[in-house]
Amino acid sequence: MKKSLLFTCLASSILSLHSCDFSKRIDTTAAVKEMKNRQVKRILPQDITNKADTWGQEIQAIIENPTNKLSLDSISKQFQISIQSGKAISLKQRNKDQKIQEVLAALDYSQSIKQEVPPSIQKNTAGDSLYYIFINKKQDVILLGFSKSQIVMNIDKPLIK
Template sequence: MKKSLFLSCLISIILLFQSCDFSKRIDTTAAVKEMKSRQVKRILPLDITNKADTWGQEIQAVIENPSNTLSLDSISKQFQIRIQSGKALVLKQQNKDKKIQEVLDALDYSLSLKQEIPPSIQKNTTGDSLFYIFINKKQEVILLGFSKSQIVMNIDKPLIK
């Protein structure tokens, strides 16, 4: 009796090991990396603003580079953004957004007082676009318009939490 019980246990253990296929092992580190790459990411509003700021600084450097031979239209197409330039009052008439018009009024006033104006990031009234605004050497206002969806598509992976 004990012999048959032992024999049946031994056969069960052998069958158990036979059913396990150890040849198809998964590399767990690679699996973890793939799971993290497919994980849903969260982008904070601060990340979007920071990306618009760094992107605006890069484009400003291209525009203000003395060896730059590109027109604003070609730079606009290259970076897929909207660029407007001119005097603040002219740009105010071209923009229908109330918040951007107020910013342009303030810039016009500051320029009339000959104040130094650093570049800034402004949101439009609806909050779906960001504008990087700076003054060039000719004392013209340059608006670089970024849509939030475009920034999210082009945001750097390390910034995503």
């Protein structure tokens, strides 16, 4: 009886050790690196604003480049944004958003007193869109409209699935 118990115990020990495959060890440093790469990143409102600013500056450079042959419509389609151009007062009449109307009224006043206006980022009233606003050399106001969801998708494309 003791021999059969000893034999069963020995046989189960051998089987359990045989099922453990020590040749397939995981490289823990590579596993940790992979986990960090797949980790969900948090996007802060400041990150969205910064991306809209840098994206707006890039598009402004394209628009103001003298060798640029693209129309505003083609740039709008290329970057999947809305672009509005014209005098501040006419843009104010076309926009229904109260906050953007106030900004355009302020721009109209600044232009009337010949004040230099740097580019700026403005949110709409609902807060779901950002506008990069600048004045070109012809003294037309150009509004580049970015939806927040579009900005988030362009912040870090590998993390979004």
